[in-house]
Amino acid sequence: MVVELTINGNAYELEAPVGRTLAEVLRLDLGLTGTKIACGEGHCGACTVQLDGVPVLSCITLVHTVGDREVTTIEGLREHPLVEAFVEADATQCGFCTPGQIVTASALLAANASPSDDEIRHAMAGNLCRCGTYPKIERAIHTVAGDGGGS
Amino acid sequence: MARLIKTEKEVEGRYSEQWVVVEEDALEQWPEGPLRTVGRPATRVDGLARARGEARYTQDIQLPGMLHAAVLRSPHARARVKQIDLTTASELAGVRGAVGPGELDVLTDEPNYEGEAVAAVVADTADHARAALEEISIEWEVLEPLLDVDQALARESFLSDPKLYERGDIERGFAEADVVVEAEYRTQSVLHNALETHQTICEWEGETVNVYTSTQWLWGVRDEVAAAFDLPKDKVRVICRFMGGGFGAKGSAGDYTMIAAELARRTGRPVHCRLDRREENVNSGNRNPTIQKLRLGARSDGILTALSADYVCLLGWDGWLPPTAGPVQMLYACDNVRTVEYGVRLNSPPMDAFRAPGFVEGTFGLECALDELAAKLDLDPLELRRRNHADHDPLDERPFSGKQLMECYRRAEPHWERRHEVHARADGPWKHGVGIATQLWYGGGGPPSYAWVRLAGDGTATVLTAMQDIGTGTRTAMAQIAAEELGLPVERVTVELGDTAHGPYAVVSGGSSTTPSMGPAVRAAAGDVARQIREIAAQRFDVEERVLSLAEGKVINADGGSWLLEEITGLLEDGQILGKGARGPNPAGMRVMTYGIQVAEVAVDVETGEVVVERIYAVHDIGRVINPLGAESQIEGGIIQAIGHSLSEQRLLDPRSGKVLTRTLDAYKLPTIADVPEIVSELVDVPDAHLTNLGSKGLGEPPIVPTAAAIANAIRDATGADVRSLPITREEMLGALHEADERRRVPERVGAAPA
């Protein structure tokens, strides 16, 4: 079954069976491997992408339900200030969760330009990091928010 | 002139002797304090690649024609395959091959734990492969698994002989004690759950096999694959430039590695074999559970007279006894010590190294018991630890190469003092408390490890070494070390790693050994290049070599004047200056350890059993700190992992079948960003004067060691309740609170006057 997608501003058309997930299409069919699969069942947030700016789990999103919603992946956020902020804050260790973290954090900042610590924790709770970069992720988000620190 | 000597080397608490080739002209250590690059915060040289999603992990690699393997793993904790037929599965559309027990050593027809590999199929897609598993015709004889530890002890089901250690006279030690504390502690099975699962892609090129794998040890995998396929070692090339976490579970090849290699060999195509998250949680190792019986004796002035510990370690079907008794044996000065460690064999998935194996578990019991002792002695817990400080290695009186634990205690003092204001925060059902715990761990590293440095005509340097960066930031630390030695800004140093074809041997990234093993090798290699630069410059500009030094991208003449480095290197055009370096020996006759202390502040809701960790202060001594920014991240990461095993993580098995129940990341509860306390950390940062040309030890493991005990001690401070079992779930906390209530009621029950 044919599916049309808009990903990072680019139009794609491809064949995919019903049941194929957006994550599989991104990683395997389109070679966009920035989006990671760590659990494949919606529990860890590593696969997070945005649909019309809303963070969702691509590993449990059936590609045929995306419709005309705009898909944003980490590849579409290359120049986002969060990328440099993560590097400056040392918010990546193994880096496997990092794309999902940045995708979620960028949506947070788009909706709330200066989030409090509690708001950050609430919005980012679905992105697990086993290396424990959380304090640095908070620091990176505050840096981009321009408020230099938590509340 | 090369010399051959023997040196002592430790990995994960296991000591061995190692022959090492020693080069002359060993470099002197740098002076203490931040230098131009080393000792200053540096952002990760590969951070941008990771943050942009451009870093390619094993899971991201797609080779032309690549096939996907799926593994039939035993659903039974103990069983025998009566009959297996792969024919139907092999003939399905899209399936390109299959392999069964008897054809590969990692496949068995008598599995002894759930998840043990029995057979595998390979197909065009992962979905095809998994579907094909359903078509494998297999008949099981399900057998009764050994799961109960008491039964196992009665049957003496051990992986190896119990380990007994004694020093002094334990009976006399307890006889001399004024106060004795005796308690049982338990720790749970903890799953690593690195976000990138275990996986390998194998591709044969004629007689060579390329092994792309998510690993902590390229060279270990190389040796294992070479042995399994009867190949000369250099016909196995192992590649891992980025990997998504290991924490100890990826220190060797796995069944998936051998399956990929064999199926790639048979099909002539690259094969990717990957564990999914559920397989990961069944069969990729765990920190083994322990049951600990501790007995501590001390004089009324707090001096320890006797330490006795029995450790029952539930290793599972395979594995090894981690050094659980290490803290009791080594942390404090005590003349009379006796430990016994049992490695129990059960039909459960085997243990594997997990960030300070043995010491996390052993420190929990010891540091909690020590606080119970302090309470009985009516002695400040920090003071109790000071009084039992070991100035020499308690095992054999060796001097320490470097030990700053008393300095750690001094720095922790003001954070410990906070307990008075913390207690005052009590509000309704919430009680607040503060607890401390000391840690020791290894982290000295050892030979062999090697590096090459290549300086190009444009004055940029490349460090070449086949080591790993498992997320700890070793790439960056090596760049800083080379940059420092060459007098270059770190931006002009590139580090190539992760490919056994592209560099010399490197140590496993485990046991906190990368920085202390690779770092000196990198410095030596850079030093070799630096020496050549000075020699060339001396000839070129007709000055004496001894007045020349390298700094700020220049060759500097102490008598005045300087030249840009490119003026030397530019002479060579396409020529390069090449340097090599090796990790030298460990200091003879000395014990090399790392130390630290953490102070935890917690709040406990005594009605619901909720425990909130509000603050952790950590100070660690690991010798010279190469990158303070990366070091802070290691400390935070270790503490956060510790909060996981302190409060919410546990692998649960169905008691009847032995099956793993916590296979998914909603059932197995890792800390989220919301679970992170305020973390304040320091590093003493005094170089270990005897250890290598750097004086640096590893930091990967020390921070995870004492946190659980500090939390448990803080809970006791807040509520009077003794928590002796991890994780500290609601049930555990409420149970401990009940017991504490009961203890307070006892004087009334026997008619004594209320306290």
Place this chain on the structure above:
Amino acid sequence: MELLRPDSAEAAAAALGNGSVALAGGTELVPLLRDGIVRAEKLVELRDVVPRGVDGTRIGAGTTLAELEVDPDIPQALREACSLAASPQLRSMSTLGGNLLQATRCWYWRLNFPCYLHGGDTCHAKAGQHREHAIFGNERCASAHPSDPAAALLALGARLRTTSREFSLVDLYRLPTDEERNVTALEPGEVILELDVPRPEASVYLKAMERRKWSFAIVGVAAARFADSIRLGLAGVAPIPWALSSVDDLEQATPLLGTAYKVQIARALVRRAVEAVSAPAGA
């Protein structure tokens, strides 16, 4: 597998059954399909045909939890229940209707053991590992219902309107029996369209979790006060969302050895929830 996109809720309802299952947010269905616990030949997409949004006391079943967690016009208990449910991404994807119909997190059920709820005759949890399981209604099955919004809606006395009828939320759920293992009482060709949620004087949702966020309820307690009576709805304590009228009802709990601690937690949370919604003294 086929994906059907009917153009009305009635058409969607008619398409269900006989190997066709309803797909809303997919957060429950997609993993269950991939695990083989649910098998379907056709997926019937509900997204465009089920009402979505809040209109007075009516809430479309297609409204996401993320939309509800920030809505100031819905009762506090429902808003808080949505805010504490799952993870942010899951809340953005999942619908209220789907959330009410979700299955237990019991590991035996989720790992497809042939348990009572799956049609077998053993509750593996009872003799096995049951620390997350029930303290009520657990005679045949000890599973716990995880839905936080359901607990809130139970306390609020919500009513459902489906493609075929209207009824009280409490009638959506039934304990599993030998004849009928399904804990939800929707008929095969029936789709939830909207809920009618009365406005209480005060309401609150308190949730005990294993970690501070993104955790199914150990015990979740919703309390809602209408006039002088307070109703309670609990998550995580029974195979279905469980109604209580006071803390005294906890005396009727039938905990397992490994769930006894939940009774204590429930007691504390019920007391706190009742206090939070009680009329100020003298009012």
